[in-house]
Amino acid sequence: MSDLPMGSDDHLRETTLDRTELLNGHFLHVVRDAVRLPSGRDATREYVLHPGAVMVVGLLDDGQVVLERQYRHPMQRVMIEFPAGKLDAGEGSLACARREMREETGYSAREWAFAGRLAPTVAYSNELIDIWFARGLSLGERKLDEGEFLDVITATPNQLHAWCRNGEVVDGKTLVGTLWLQQVLQGAWALDWSADPAMPLPDNPPHEGS
Template sequence: MTDLVEKTLHSKTIFEGKVIDLRVDTVELPNGETSTREIVKHPGAVAVIALTDEGKLVLVQQYRKPLEKLLFEIPAGKLDPGEALETCALRELEEETGYRCRSIEHVVSFYTSPGFSDELIHIYFTDTLIRGERHLDEDEFLENYEVDLQEALQLLKEKKIDDAKTVYAVQYLQMQQ
């Protein structure tokens, strides 16, 4: 088998932000040539597929500036430094929706865009919700919705759900039926 590994020759951080860092690496390719790779460093995130007692999927709708549009999404957020995955999932669920839960289970983890980012998102599931109060971040503006599977599929068809984690959530629920 051919060695496909790219050896890093030089690495330079060109931006350090609140959410991401951007690095440019010079790499040696398997054929001996060199190239550059622009890499987004991300702390990782969690998302929660949350079902109400009525079997409705809890969604948040928020404006996503990079896309210049409103999206319906499952509750999610980035990991704080040193934070446990389950702790983050429970925190984000309550902050964004006001729901707490009696139990939560890990479903899957996946890289969102491995061609340029190391962001790893961890998806959790719960159907043991307890209503509480939302605690949005000061720069966070969103609306809560609860939809059944057919409504979620319609939002998918209308491209109002088109981020990977929420598309995955809808397909996951479809497979559970």
């Protein structure tokens, strides 16, 4: 038996018939679609349209990772998260990752690697988050948005794993990022690193083995 289902997905697909805009606010864009089900009956689907986002797993030279503590109003608590943010109109994924990392944490990276993509809320949003790894970090000045308040912290991978295990970390994207981090550090999942063209090269770049 195959690990993945084969054949057509037509018996699962829904057809969009019409769309009604429910809210187009500063942060959320909510619509209601009228759809035809595979059975032929009609139904409605309400969900959030999202431009996409990025998350950055920043690796420090001492083996720790860069994290944030930020109050999230819907959860009514401070959350531990990897740095992340929404794409601006017309902005590329890597450009967004660079910007969010620099603005929120002050760190710039000498090298970047695209890891993968996650869909955090498939039942009520089309949001996709690109997962980036960054290394060769250098610390500069943060430039937080107006009304944005967060602490930048660091942790070892073992500390982060423990926080995920005991419920201190419950943010979905950070749990996925921790899985990626674990697999990368174990050598199970490889990354294709590229130098950031915006970063100057060191005078004597260190030799790295394969």
